[in-house]
Amino acid sequence: MKLAGMASNRGRNLMNIADRAPGGASFAVVLTNDADAPVLEAAAERGIPTEVVERDAGEARETHEERILDALSEYDFDLVTLDGYMRVLSETFLDSAPTTLNVHPSLLPNFAGADAHEQVLDAGVKVTGCTVHVIDESVDGGPIVTQEPIPVFEGDDEASLKERVLYEGEFTAYPRVVEWFAEDRVTVDFEEGTASVEGDDGGDFPARRIVSDDLASSLRYGENPHQDAALYADTTVSEASVVHADQLNAGAKALSYNNYNDADGALNLIKEFEEPAAAVIKHTNPAGCATADSVADAYGKALSTDPMSAFGGIVALNRECDAATAEQIIDSFKEVVVAPGYTDAALDVLFEKENLRVLDVNENFEVTDNLTEKPLVGGRLVQERDTQHLSADDLEIVTEREPTDEQVESMLFAWHTLKHVKSNGILLADGTETVGIGMGQVSRVDAVRLAAMKADEHAEGKDAEGAVMASDAFFPFPDGIEEAADAGIEAVIQPGGSKNDESVIEAADEHDMAMVFTGQRSFRHD
Numbered sequence: 001m002k003l004a005g006m007a008s009n010r011g012r013n014l015m016n017i018a019d020r021a022p023g024g025a026s027f028a029v030v031l032t033n034d035a036d037a038p039v040l041e042a043a044a045e046r047g048i049p050t051e052v053v054e055r056d057a058g059e060a061r062e063t064h065e066e067r068i069l070d071a072l073s074e075y076d077f078d079l080v081t082l083d084g085y086m087r088v089l090s091e092t093f094l095d096s097a098p099t100t101l102n103v104h105p106s107l108l109p110n111f112a113g114a115d116a117h118e119q120v121l122d123a124g125v126k127v128t129g130c131t132v133h134v135i136d137e138s139v140d141g142g143p144i145v146t147q148e149p150i151p152v153f154e155g156d157d158e159a160s161l162k163e164r165v166l167y168e169g170e171f172t173a174y175p176r177v178v179e180w181f182a183e184d185r186v187t188v189d190f191e192e193g194t195a196s197v198e199g200d201d202g203g204d205f206p207a208r209r210i211v212s213d214d215l216a217s218s219l220r221y222g223e224n225p226h227q228d229a230a231l232y233a234d235t236t237v238s239e240a241s242v243v244h245a246d247q248l249n250a251g252a253k254a255l256s257y258n259n260y261n262d263a264d265g266a267l268n269l270i271k272e273f274e275e276p277a278a279a280v281i282k283h284t285n286p287a288g289c290a291t292a293d294s295v296a297d298a299y300g301k302a303l304s305t306d307p308m309s310a311f312g313g314i315v316a317l318n319r320e321c322d323a324a325t326a327e328q329i330i331d332s333f334k335e336v337v338v339a340p341g342y343t344d345a346a347l348d349v350l351f352e353k354e355n356l357r358v359l360d361v362n363e364n365f366e367v368t369d370n371l372t373e374k375p376l377v378g379g380r381l382v383q384e385r386d387t388q389h390l391s392a393d394d395l396e397i398v399t400e401r402e403p404t405d406e407q408v409e410s411m412l413f414a415w416h417t418l419k420h421v422k423s424n425g426i427l428l429a430d431g432t433e434t435v436g437i438g439m440g441q442v443s444r445v446d447a448v449r450l451a452a453m454k455a456d457e458h459a460e461g462k463d464a465e466g467a468v469m470a471s472d473a474f475f476p477f478p479d480g481i482e483e484a485a486d487a488g489i490e491a492v493i494q495p496g497g498s499k500n501d502e503s504v505i506e507a508a509d510e511h512d513m514a515m516v517f518t519g520q521r522s523f524r525h526d
Contacts, residue, residue: 001182004077004097005030005048006068006085011039012166013083013103013174018046022175023182028075031068033087049075055087065093072097079181081174082135086114091137099181099188100135103174105165107131107147112140117158117165126152128161130169132177134188134195143188143195145180148173149210176208204371205382216243222257229257239368242267242338245359248347252355255336258283259314263336263359266316269420271365272389273318273413275432278302278325280334282313284526285440289417290433296324301433304460307332314338318365321346330356340365374526386419388520395493395516398505403491403514406431407468411493411516414470419522425472426451426480428464428489435462444471445480452487464488473521474498478507485511495521 005014005027018027030043031051043050051071055064064087080100094100106116108131113119120128129149136142148169152161180186185198200207213232222229233243242263247255255263266281275291278299288305292298295317303310312333317325320341326349329337334356340363342350350358373382392408403411414429421427421439426447428436436455438447448469455464465488474497475481481504484492492508496517508515 001025001079001178002028002075002077003178004028004072004075004080005039005043005083006080007032007037007039007083008034008086009037009039009084011037011042011083013170014039014081015042015046016171017081017175017178018043018048020175022179025079025178025182028077029072031071033064033068033085061087061090062092065090069093069096079178081178083174088139089135089137094135094137101132101145101174101177101181102135102140102142103170104131104133104140105162105170107149108133108140108144117161120152120161121156121158128152128165130165130173132173134190136190143190143193145177145186145195145197146173146200146208204384209380209382217254219257219260220254227257231260234369237369238362239364239366240267240271240340240361241369242359242361245338245361248342248358248360249351249356252357255357255359259336259357262314263316263338265420266314267338267361269417270316270318271367272416272419277318279316280305280310280313281316282309285422286417286420286434286437287313288434288437291413292432294324295319296322296328298433299325299328303328303332304462305434305437306454306458307460308458310334321350323349326350386522386524388419388522390415390518395518396496397514397516398496398501399508399513399515401509401512401514403516407491407514408516410468411470411491414468415493415518415522418470418472419524421472421524423472423523423525425522425524427470428452428455428467428487429470430462430467433462435459435467436464444473444475445477445483447471448480448483448487452483452489455487466490468493470494472523474501475504476500478504480504481507481511481513481515485513489513491515493518495519497521 003025027048029049032039033054035052040050053068053071080097082102107129111119127149131147133144134142150165150169180197188195213234216231216233219229262281265284266279269279270277273291276295276298277291279289280287280302287309288302290298290301315329315334315337317339321339322343323345326346330353336357338359340361367387372385373380410429413432414427418425418427424441424444424447426438428451436451438450441447452464468491469484469489471494474495476498491514493516
């Protein structure tokens with residue numbers, strides 16, 4: 001799509017569109033009605049042809065517009081984009097030119113006119129924005145194609161508001177509309193005064209995603225002391241969340257960026273289980289996890305997986321914390337404990353540690369916040385949360401040896417815990433407790449070696465012999481199975497789907513191992 005841009009001053013929106021080329025659009029020409037307009041130099045720097053058509057003193061508007069049309073007739077273009085063009089266009093221009101767009105610095109129909117920001121501030125509204133609309137003969141009228149909201153903050157003046165609306169609103173909305181036109185997705189109905197966009201839909205993944213969270217607190221620092229950080233809260237989330245948790249020992253130091261991140265990971269892990277469960281998290285990876293008849297037993301088993309790595313970690317429980325569990329927690333250094341409630345006796349124990357942060361979350365462990373996201377430089381990735389939960393019926397036995405019922409139970413525990421281990425991830429389990437975890441390796445066979453080493457050297461009272469192994473993705477070669485056999489693994493749960501599945505199964509059969517396929521993987525890269 002070719003564009004004709006018209007501006008009276010700097011034309012920053014036009015230059016932003018030129019630089020971004022939304023939908024492959026490019027400018028055939030930029031025209032101004034002021035020979036001194038800075039947009040001329042900016043366009044020339046980008047190799048865009050320019051035209052100057054000033055209005056002579058006493059010249060009729062229609063005559064001036066005819067001269068503009070004559071100048072533009074030398075260029076091929078499909079869409080006209082205005083940016084601060086300080087003349088109201090008449091039917092003389094509009095009837096002859098292609099569809100003409102403009103961007104206005106408010107949410108029309110409110111605050112039309114040249115002093116929109118002053119009107120916004122005088123009105124005391126808390127949200128303003130910008131509007132991209134199709135031009136008709138009215139002033140700041142015509143069918144609206146899109147709008148972008150921008151908050152108005154205490155202390156804003158016209159200059160600060162203008163800058164934020166431009167860079168955060170107009171620079172987002174105007175290229176979006178140009179791209180929609182370039183993709184032939186916009187239908188304009190002048191009689192009805194509407195513009196509709198094909199595919200501009202809602203749902204889980206809408207065409208436009210506007211995230212509005214409130215500043216909850218400033219943090220001491222980010223991942224590292226030289227990084228500033230803050231916590232923002234989404235108050236619409238109803239499930240148990242460390243963001244909305246009450247810190248019961250108010251005298252303890254506030255949570256850090258890393259504390260929040262780790263506590264969130266720990267809480268999400270123990271939400272997997274209906275049975276009493278405990279997890280210890282370090283650097284967002286489980287150092288240990290277990291379920292048992294009581295939360296105290298579960299914590300003891302989780303801790304014994306890797307007590308060395310658990311030092312300075314985060315503890316999460318899916319049951320009320322009692323005194324027996326609290327006594328174990330304070331027996332070694334921990335940063336944070338998260339649970340849906342505490343007995344008075346447990347709080348007396350936990351408060352003995354001055355800076356052990358005690359977080360009380362609600363009991364809603366059902367997933368209500370269905371999306372998760374990762375900010376990128378220039379955007380964000382959004383996906384559904386990994387809520388897969390397997391049962392024995394979902395497993396395909398692929399080896400000559402079948403797993404026992406106890407091994408199947410252990411496999412399912414291992415699989416649901418492994419979902420929370422960074423990839424490449426390998427997890428060894430005995431019953432419903434972890435015995436060794438290999439995480440974050442670039443080689444799957446190295447992850448097997450690491451998990452076996454952790455089980456044999458760091459676990460207390462348990463080792464890899466006879467354990468079940470879970471892998472978050474398929475084994476591309478039999479070497480991972482060979483390493484597992486050397487460690488004493490007797491059963492394996494993995495997704496399957498490798499072109500070498502047959503040789504991997506053969507290796508398992510040679511070592512008399514049971515193996516099942518899940519048919520789905522559980523990568524976690526963050």
